[in-house]
Amino acid sequence: MHYDLYYWPGIQGRGEFVRLVLEDVGAEYTDVAREPGGMKKMQAALAKGLEGVRPFAPPFLRAGKIVLAQAANITRFLGERHGLAPASEHGRLAASTIALTIADLVAEVHDTHHPLTVDKAYETQKAAARKRAAEFRRGRIPKFTDYLERILAANGKVLVGRSISYADLSAFQIVEGLEYAFPKAMKRRHGKMKKLLALRDAVAARPGIARYLASTRRLPFSEEGIFRHYPELDAK
């Protein structure tokens, strides 16, 4: 099955969670908006829908006649189709719970640089961003990383079951993103997230992921994306 992924072409963003699954399982896919004329296709899909589905926003995925949006929804769908999800119902729901909690973290990361509105630039809301980022570093980074670390402490090397799932790939991505955006704050957490760092390394070493990370398909983190490095928002 060929997949069409629709996401903003210049950033990792929420699309990256989907790209990681597609790359890990070796799926055949088109990153539509990164192809010539692709942005027009994506805008047409947003304006008129695709197979009767009108997504709220990218990322969205087309799999034949199936069209779905929401990163954690797409990764669950792909993970369950391609053996990158637990087999049991209990495990599948544990994985989707974790992936959705990670999606909440991603939204909070976005709000560290856009605390007042998504519609205006960071530079227009810097004072509020400083306050939100300070609270995020103080209260939220520990809460989210502890959550994942405790799951690993109870379960073993992966978040659910006995083998890597799409939830682990999502955990990799948020560790990488937080390290990029908040290097100083994260360095202080390292002692308390050793299992999570080991999981990050294990995901990075998977053949499909390693190939992807070394390719030009992996876009760099940047100050256009969700995980942005603004020194004034990191710890001192």
Added chain:
Amino acid sequence: MHYDLYYWPGIQGRGEFVRLVLEDVGAEYTDVAREPGGMKKMQAALAKGLEGVRPFAPPFLRAGKIVLAQAANITRFLGERHGLAPASEHGRLAASTIALTIADLVAEVHDTHHPLTVDKAYETQKAAARKRAAEFRRGRIPKFTDYLERILAANGKVLVGRSISYADLSAFQIVEGLEYAFPKAMKRRHGKMKKLLALRDAVAARPGIARYLASTRRLPFSEEGIFRHYPELDAK
């Protein structure tokens, strides 16, 4: 099957999306933290886990040995079990896409009164809240209500397929919540969300929902919940 719902006892909050599904399908359930001694049970589950699952936050649900969190995840699980979800894979994924988009809206509503941090009271962040709420009223209420209205315009009286699903119940709840929190801003939108208002009325008239709304189990909206009415955050 008996369900245990774990959620904060005094508010509708994110737990309400789950309660609506449980009530509509007539499921037998315990709203754990509203029972005597229930808060202790919920805190113990948060601290030590339940069936090996440690949720990040309420709401979470126990269904025998299955434990899952995240409101849109729980409503999908219950909806698919109890005939309150589309039967086709395409439809199931369309419903989960919509439910997750509604969950994003709920997070944005929360941030209108807590733009800087969830850990401190609204009163400590009123100036930022005014700015965020103004942007929310201007940009986000129209975007989200238009999204749902267009889906209804294309599909008919319900959001997915031919009969009511958990996604429709979630749409009911956010219309009710937005009407409570932003009555003036919403009144200006009414002309552009007629199908969504009709859906709200259709959900309210369903036997299980009507019984629930008339019962003491339905908690009132309040300024402790997610949808809060602060006149200074509404339109003039």
